[in-house]
Amino acid sequence: MPLITASEGANALSIAQFQTVGNAMRDVNRDQLMKTILPVNNQINKHGTWKLRIHFHALPGKSFLRIWKPKKFDDDLSGFRHTVLKVFETKTPVKGIESGRGGLVVRGLAPVFDESNALVGSVEVYCNIKEVASNIEKRENESNAIYGLEAVKATMRMENFKDIGRFKVIKPPSKKVPTKLITENFLEKATKGAVFITDDSTLITASPITDYVGKVAGIYVQFIDIKSIQDATRSTIMTIVGLSLFIIILTIGLGFLISRTVIVPIESINDQLYNDSKTLASFATELSNASQTVASGSSQQSRALDTTLSSIDKIAEKIEKGAQKANEAIGLRDEAHHSLQNASQSMNKTIRAIDEIKTKGEETSKIIKTIDEIAFQTNLLALNAAVEAARAGEAGAGFAVVADEVRNLAMRSAEAARNTQSLIEDTVKEIETGYMLVENTSESFEKTVEYNNQFGDVIKAIEQASNEQMSLIKEINNSIDEMKSVVTHNSANAEKSSAISEELDAQADQLKDCVSSLSELIEGQ
Incomplete structure (x- = not known):
């Protein structure tokens, strides 16, 4: 423990600054000096930690005034008080420990000058080191x-x-x-x-x-x-052990709660995704059969196209729902209890994936609007074709029937497009709601991130599955665009129905391949 403080030196230096001190020592006026310094001495000892004494020295090394013993002065200090001699020699303050008649003493000394700046002595503030100890x-x-x-x-x-x-x-x-x-x-x-x-x-x-x-x-x-150190250490250890037990219990409780609220829903979502995949394969088969039926004639083409559009509508709805569920859950059934440590980061990825789904849903809505516009144009072309058939008389009677069927098909296509638009808008709203729920869940998971460092791999797998689902949605959108092109050509030029049927057959084959690939991806083949 340090035994020396700066208070002795600071007090000595402050006392030396009093002009009355220097003048009193110059005039050898001990009474005036005593009258000036005694209140200062009392104030220092009143507020100090230990008892301090003030001693004035005259040149060349004699005692001038002891505040605690004013009647003793003029004794020679030069033989053993080297700090006094050093102050007179250097005319600068000195502080530190010096041995004396009182043993080891903590001293602070400062030179005293009169009003003409002449050195007239020194002042010392000290205390015995025994009192400090x-x-x-x-x-x-x-x-x-x-x-x-x-x-x-x-x-x-x-x-x-x-x-x-x-x-x-x-x-x-x-x-x-x-x-x-x-x-x-x-x-x-x-x-x-x-x-x-x-x-x-x-x-x-x-x-x-x-x-x-x-x-x-x-x-x-x-x-x-x-x-006492051992008792304090023991108390600290017990506190740490108690906190550790509390943290362990809290961690177990959180793990159980998360398992109940995350793993069970994920298993249900995974089963639903499997069923959706089977349904998607069935829809793909229906789409292939419908494409083959188109080649048999214009009337059969109308019915097959209606079936195809209905199937695609169901496929799009199932894929949208599957993408949402996949972004929440694929793969967590087997590894969720090992992946909680990276929950915060993975949930952030999920938020971005859901945002992408929302964007793609909005793009799909725009495409459906385009289909509705094309159906409207198809209806107009069918009307024109009916007019042309009427002009042709009996020779155009069969063509008039075809034109009427095409117009009916266009009207049903427009109705289906509007229904699809409504479903997509509802889906976008559900995605926004899911987005908010996932964002709230992300904030909750951030609190347990340091205990769940492995959660990121699982969410990364979910993100990959979501991206694959989005890719499948794009393929279906492309197929819808191809079918839309076939219907447009059929309605615009009924005289080339044979060529258009062949084109539609080719497009149906391509659609079959796309749906087959989609089925293989979903089934993991």
Whole structure:
């Protein structure tokens, strides 16, 4: 524990700044100096931690005034008070420890000048190191002791010293402590730096006390009760163990809660996705059969196209729902309990994937609007074809029937497009609701991210599955565009129905391949 403070030097320097101090020392007016400094002395000791004394020195090295003993002065200090001589020599402040008649003393000295800036003496504020050590002892409730070197005894008044080799007991410990461990060898080691030694109940530390020029003047020894340290350590360990148990219980509870609220719904979603995949394969078969039927004639083409459009509508709805469920769950059935640590990052990816689904749904809505517009144009062309058939008379009667069927087909196509648009808009709203729910879930998972570092791989798999579903939706959209082209050609030029039928057959084959590939992807082939 450090024994030197800056208060002695600061107080001495402050007192030296009083102009009345310098003038009183110049005029050898001790009464005036006493009258000036006594209130300052009382104020310092009233608010100070330990008792400080103020001593004035006159040139070339004599006592001028002791505030606590004003009748004693003019005694020569030059033989042993080297700090006083150094202040007179350098005309600068000096602070530190110096041995004297009171033993080791913490001193702060400052030169005193009169109003003409002439050096007239010095002022010293000091306290005995024993008082500092005793104050530390009371404050920290730990015993301490001070051992001075042999040279200290030469400057002190005769006291009953107990020698330990060349070391003198200046301040013994106030409590019963194992002083038998304090040997001359132990103190000799302390002159070179801090050392320590222990027994069953006490930790003894020793460190050098250096004087104002950096020379070792003594040893400061502190006796620390190990039992109090052990009790404090034990209490800290128990607190840590309690907190650890609480964290473990909390983690188990969170794991159970997440398992109940995430894994079970994910298994249900996965089963639903499997059923949707089977339904998608069935729809693909129906679409292939419908495409083959188109080649048999215009009337059959109308019925097959109606079936195809209805099937595509169902496929699109199933894929949209499957994409949402896949983005929430694919793969979590087997690995969810190992993946919670990366939940926050994966949920962020899920949010972006759902946002992409929303965007694609809006794009699909735009495409359906385009289909509705084409159906309207097809209706107009069918009307024109009916007019042309009427002009042709009996020769155009069959063509008029075909034109009427095409117009009916266009009207049904427009109705189907509007129904599809409504379904897509509802789906987009559901996606937005799902987006908000997933975003809230992401905020909750962020709190458990440090316990769920492996969750990211699972969510990454979900993102990949969602991207595959989006790719399938794009393929179906392309197929719808191809069928739309076939219907447009059929309605615009009824005289080339044979060529258009062949084109439709080719497009139906392509659609069959796309749906077959989609089925293989969903079934994992």
